[in-house]
Amino acid sequence: MCITLAVAENPKTGRHRPMFRSLLCAPIPRDGLPIPTFRVIHHSGSLVPPSKLILRGSLFLTEAAVALLVPRYLLLTGPPPVRSSYLKMADDSSSLGLERAPPATGIVTEKSPFPILFLIPAATFLLWCLYEELYSPLRKYPGPFFGRWTRLWYMYWNWTGNSQLQLERLHNKYGPIVRITPYIIDVDIPEIIQTVFSTKGNWLKTPWYHGSSALVNNQIVLNLFSQTNPKQHAKERKPIAKFYSPSATAALEPHIDSVIKKLCQDLERRFINVPDDKREFDLGQWILFYTWDVTGAVTFSKPFGYLDKGFDFDGVLHAADKAQDYFVVIGAMPFLDRVFDKNPVYRVGPPGFNTSTGISIQRLQDRYTGADKEYHNPDIPDFLDRFIAAKNDDPENVSDPQIISWLMVNMIAGSDTTAITIRSALYFSLSNPKVWSRLNDEIRSKRFQERGMVPPAYKEVRAIPYVDAVVREALRVLPGVSMSMERYVPAGGFTLPNGDYLPGGTIIGVSPYITNRNQSVFGVGADAFRPERWLRDEVGGETEESFQSRLTLMNKADLSFGGGSRSCIGKNLGLFQSYKVLATLITLYDIELSEKADWKVICSWFPRQEGLRVRMRRRS
Template sequence: MPMPFKMVVHGLEDWRLVTLKTLDGFSIPMSANLFATATIGLTLLAFFVIPYLLSPLRSIPGPFLARYTNLYRLYHTTRGSFHLHIARLHKRYGPVVRIGPNTVDIDYPELIKVVFGTTTKQKAEWKKTEFYLSSSTRVKETGEIMYNLFSQINPELHAKWKRPVAKYYSAAAVARVEGKVDEVVDMLCRELDKRLCGDLGYGGLDLGEWIVYYTWDVIGNVTFSQPLGYLREGRDFDGTLSTADKTLDYFAFITSIPWLDYVFDKNRIMRIGPPSFNHIVGLSVGHVMKRFQEESTEQKSRGVDYLDMFLEARQDWPEVVDDAMIIRYTLSNMIAGADTTSSIIKTAVYYSIKTEGRWEKLRAELEKSGINRGKCPVSYKDARSVPYLEGLVRESMRILPGIALGLERYVPTGGFKLPSEHYLPEGTAVAMNPYVLSRNKKIWGVDVDEFKPERWLRADGESETSYQERLQMMNNADLTFGAGSRICLGKHLALAQIYKGLATMALLYNVEPVDKAKEWKVINSFFVRQEGLDIKLTKRT
């Protein structure tokens, strides 16, 4: 089709003039500035306005800028409080909010089973978006991108990788490494006794830092039979923990515009950022190589760990598990196994000591169940038998989930109609945020902003049938560990650390806030982290 006009640029002496000539010879003189402005305007019209007007999502409410660009979401994600912002948006616009040109955040807990494929028919239909790709790494030597179990969005490959090791993360398998967790719980208590209990005259301590040291050392010990050394040193001695924070901040930033990852982290010419996990990768490779040379007597003396299990999987599944896959498995443990776990423990401690008598009640309930200081470290089985501790942990995961960004899936072939009657075409990115779902009043009641462990327990006068129905409804709305085939593989390992750590500390220590009126700082990165758990700690006599 011929253009309706052609552009004529004048000579050097008239460089400021541009003439548009129509096909019938009519001339339209324009200044260069006016022409540039018109060009920019037409470009913006073509890239933003027209797609918006043609979009089938245009009837979905949301912030004005979010309709046109993902920069809106990127900005609010980098502020570290996206969970609060998205909750406000849902309060303003309702259960369906457009947060990007092709992204919709929904607050329909009943759709978790659909979006996350908890039924066999739906497992492969709603596929992960590129939101997850950033948590992979590019190998400098080969240029290959190394995906892990979290970042692999291909459902067939994920299932293939997961199958050889899934059994090692069951509750029964976690019991095989519980002794490794006990060793680190003991280490935590010894370091708190030695380093901290005598320092209360200096204004207390940030228990949150020590909880982070604890969860990272647990992961090192259950994976390699060697704690990483943070409890022993009492500090981030190798910079790995600060690197992890910065890297998770980058992951959160890049989820809004995933292709930017190929400009920064996956750049083949010159990598710009974020800080790399080379230390963790090197640590994993070193342990794998050392294990190949280990004598059988050494293995018997140290007991089984996850690296042993991964090597066993290599023997059982040689067509899937090679040396590179073993590194993938160890990295999944190291990178994803500590920060979310420490976040939940910190939340439980913070809210327990913010309300007078709650920490003491936890201790009393433990002792009423026959668990005393002589049983420390408390076994996972014993800790799970205490209803109040169960309620405390579940409520901690509800009030502040370890992940508080929207978990995304693509609408499958055929599209999908929401309960609001909005139609989502195939390829629309649907996000469900665990923080938003945990504030749904239809599920949790009008007191959703209140920390209330008792909501997970059977109330006085409530029939067992009513309680079980209510509990099932709450369980179905819980997205703390994800759902469906992509549910967090390390869920039982994380829960073992949480229950054992909390129960043991409650029995051994009196804990109270340094300043009851002071709020801590919550940073919503790729994982939630908190700062300022300043407490006074004394050993029980």
């Protein structure tokens, strides 16, 4: 049996539009199910050539699939009258090359029409995926099979917490360009990093980042991180960028020193000046308490109290982790964020930051009314002082809600990434006796304790070459963001170094975790933690000129703090905390890794390390 579909021609475009009703009017014999094939005729009776049947953007293929794949008895409860103006039935076996199926028994031919509600969308989706794959400019690039058809594969790996390892395996298997979803390629090409992450800002962020925004009074409010409009981002960042400069960060050093002293006091009280069987503990957890309390001190002149209480007493740290987990999963299909978290009816997203928001609002009110005089010293300014000054300087563009937004970015974005760097520097150094020995020797040779400089001044610690190398290597091996950072190719397209052309609108992803292991930049053994790669190899005869050339190459490929106009605004603050606390701990204590240490990395937007279990004792 052949089903002949009538079509009408658009006189302007010359394309043929199928008459969908013709599919629903084909009477099917009661004695069995035919195996239908298609041929298409013009409404005038002439045969339409196959070349005219590929109608991009039309529903022709979908309708054809319904006729071919969906038995007639699923469409109608009974045979309707034949509409000869739409359909002709032909029992022409010579033209079909097919035989009628043998009679079937026991088949119910009168079925409910409701399955069509599922079958048509399913067929439409499958055929759309097929069309997208056939005509995709990314079709040539290798990648996982399911990644070619759906983002669900990508969402799944983000959910597992091992996405950075999976991405590394894919690049090892397929090379520098991997297609990870139907519309995204992940690239490991250091030469294009300065272009993709440039200060021009013409490579726009994708909707991936919108998941970190907030819903306030049924309005989606973007922050410095989730804002994808470069002009709006520049407008929001410009008033406060100067507050994060190296000199401005140095003015906050007294706040950082007070928290470092508090950390040492609590570690000694809880884990050092105690019986031997109670000395083993998770130093990584206390590093997180330290970075969050530093954030409270530099932002409000008052730590949040995690060191004092010794646990996540208000649930903010847990909420931050869950928010990151939600962000990376929902980012694979950004439209789901509006469905789950940003809908005005019922929210099923991650835990909210009501506690952090409440703290920000209360501290702002206290500053206005002078209720924080007990702990706030105007001679040692904090970020809240600076944000209020920005409002006073430009009241038309800076409001109290804008100040709250800036405070929230400080609270949520800065603490975790700094803790990641410190934990990595400690764990990887402790795991390598040679590195740990040299790091201890170089720090203790400065005699900070004997000189009464504990915590040591940042500028002195930063001047120790090997300390700088250890921190930079920790950032390289496990950057604060290990996920693929997505950008749109700008209008006009882009040509890759290999000559491949990518049209505008293509999504390119670049993962710092992957590019930081590129051997053409970081040398053979880029997977290993080796701080010496940031130093001149004098023993090997490397000249200063060669070293500077190599260092420049590594710096250009370094995405540990992002790049270009969207680089991390709190970079200097994070480095201050990292260098100072690392030097302080090594100056005052002997630290050894516990045999029970079970280092584990969960890759969320910020990778979370677990298992930095140590034993510490005070140096004599």
